[in-house]
Amino acid sequence: MSQEHQTKQAIRQSAKRLFAAQGYHAVSMRDIAQAIGKQPGGLYNHFASKQAILVDLMVENLKRAHDFVIAPLDAAATPETQLDRFVRQHVAYHIQNPEDIFIAYMELRSLDSDGAKLVLKERDAYENALRMILHTGAQNGQFTLADPAIHARSILAMLGGVTVWYRESGKQSLQEITESYVQAALQSVGSTYHAQA
Amino acid sequence: MSQEHQTKQAIRQSAKRLFAAQGYHAVSMRDIAQAIGKQPGGLYNHFASKQAILVDLMVENLKRAHDFVIAPLDAAATPETQLDRFVRQHVAYHIQNPEDIFIAYMELRSLDSDGAKLVLKERDAYENALRMILHTGAQNGQFTLADPAIHARSILAMLGGVTVWYRESGKQSLQEITESYVQAALQSVGSTYHAQA
């Protein structure tokens, strides 16, 4: 049983690394098998198809992101504090899981219709949490924004760039980058709240 | 001669549409040929390879973006006005050329080393123009930002989301979306400048 898990986990890890580096369609089952020192046929003892590996990676990623970013938020805190904490955790998760994040952004279109349904359900739950923070903040007057949905997407798109930036930047520390993003996110919704690390 | 251009342009258009919809590796030369009602072998009368088609699309896109967004900027204007105009033109170009933009973001890794050199040269010229605006604004005190380079990338990443957002949003007009992005971009660098459409 631990043997089974070992191989299955090795497949996950290798597939994740290869999909992130080259893209789903550019990676073959032979590549994945070779990366773990096995024959391609054996992969089908653990996953029904190449597509099933991709779906597994994307769904598991979104569940872990939700547990790490959304679940710990204090519903009783102010919207500014919630947004502050959201950005910090979101950025931290991005930095800690660059390959998962890259795959999540790039390989949505490589999903077939069944897989897309599962993945999008998880993604919507995540986005909706941010929308609610902005919505509440706008209602209470702490935020200045025309539409919570569009600002939520704008913030997520902005934060999505952190992976690329962090990789290419040598000079900035993770803390400096995080503070910049917290500042940019808070200012983008017109908040005068001062970030607290 | 016009016959040649007709077919070559038809290849460009079909390849652009297919690459944007399915991704470079998911599209075959047969798919492109079929889309223009020709045989696959004939494509090689106009492009040396599949890779050459991708490079052609990406380089031409960046040259057109530069002509449309960067070139018209008034170097004598204030950084706030320049950033305002940059965002408007940038967003407009994104909305008007969603397929080019999608390919530019997604298919960088599908380039071989020769093609990547050509494409990245064009991209750097574009990014550098925004960096200079932020740099000048920070020096003159109109902007509040720790690092022009990181804020430039953060803005570009934020604006990059406009294509996805615009496609999925039914309620917001292009003008409303543009104003939101101008506001978000200006606020993200701490400017108190009021956008003027």
Place this chain on the structure above:
DNA sequence: CCCAAAAATGAATGACTGTTCATTCATTTC
């Protein structure tokens, strides 16, 4: 120690890949 179940093998399958090429066709140039 045995035996059932799981895992791995390695060859085979048919379909699809980018690319080449001899040939044909249409159009333009002398």
Place this chain on the structure above:
DNA sequence: GAAATGAATGAACAGTCATTCATTTTTGGG
């Protein structure tokens, strides 16, 4: 009207793709 030019054809090439499967090997529990 002949010669030249470039575009299009459609078959063929060698290679790769995801997947299947009969077979062998490994494993863990009674």
